[in-house]
Amino acid sequence: MFFWQGGVQPGLHAAFTDSAAGNLALNLGRPSTAAGNRARVETAMGVAPGSLRFMTQVHSSTVAEVPAGSGNWSPPEADALLSPDGSQALAVLVADCVPVVLADRSGPATGVVHAGRRGVLTGIVPNAVAGLRAHGARELTAWIGPSVCGRCYEVPANMRDEVAAAVPASYAQTLHGTPALDLPAAVRQQLLDAGVDVAAVPAGSCTLENPRLFSHRREPGAGRLAGLVWRT
Numbered sequence: 370m371f372f373w374q375g376g377v378q379p380g381l382h383a384a385f386t387d388s389a390a391g392n393l394a395l396n397l398g399r400p401s402t403a404a405g406n407r408a409r410v411e412t413a414m415g416v417a418p419g420s421l422r423f424m425t426q427v428h429s430s431t432v433a434e435v436p437a438g439s440g441n442w443s444p445p446e447a448d449a450l451l452s453p454d455g456s457q458a459l460a461v462l463v464a465d466c467v468p469v470v471l472a473d474r475s476g477p478a479t480g481v482v483h484a485g486r487r488g489v490l491t492g493i494v495p496n497a498v499a500g501l502r503a504h505g506a507r508e509l510t511a512w513i514g515p516s517v518c519g520r521c522y523e524v525p526a527n528m529r530d531e532v533a534a535a536v537p538a539s540y541a542q543t544l545h546g547t548p549a550l551d552l553p554a555a556v557r558q559q560l561l562d563a564g565v566d567v568a569a570v571p572a573g574s575c576t577l578e579n580p581r582l583f584s585h586r587r588e589p590g591a592g593r594l595a596g597l598v599w600r601t
């Protein structure tokens with residue numbers, strides 16, 4: 370169910386699902402299957418059925434917020450989702466892109482971010498950090514979840530140059546020596562540059578290499594795993 374779970378203080382939980390949790394994206398496969406999988410994840414998290422908040426991810430730089438007690442919730446088009454008062458359980462879905470979970474140790478705010486190549490270029494991670502800071506977050510911790518690693522994400526040389534010009538830590542090469550992008554390293558650099566503490570990345574977290582994880586590149590359409598943050 371959970372590839373990894375943990376937290377830095379009592380009542381604050383961060384987790385990433387694995388393929389045993391099943392596909393969690395409603396637009397892949399049968400929606401009823403994904404809905405059932407979401408309900409099982411909510412049970413494992415110990416949150417109310419239907420309370421987990423997702424977003425419609427569109428590779429944008431848009432940050433959305435979930436208000437407290439949002440009864441008639443419909444997912445916004447966004448690539449970062451914040452709970453300013455920490456009352457909402459949040460989810461981000463990925464299969465090779467980088468899922469980031471954020472939480473304030475000095476206050477209630479939490480957030481999740483979907484960072485692919487475009488999100489790294491357009492600054493979705495710093496945007497999410499700024500959004501949390503605007504709600505008073507002072508001591509942010511981030512967890513960078515499973516994604517395709519820098520040895521596996523081969524790209525054309527001009528694409529590598531474009532991203533590395535904006536975020537130098539993204540510059541990488543594959544095991545065969547061809548141009549690649551290291552998106553988790555890029556996200557880590559963006560978090561550190563924004564003054565965020567980065568918690569340890571679980572070992573074996575390359576989605577392409579680890580068959581316990583969903584990878585769009587290895588098996589398109591098979592499913593999406595979730596990055597989760599919630600308070601109890």
Ligand SMILES: [Zn+2]
Nearest residue numbers: 518521575578
């Ligand atoms: Zn890899």
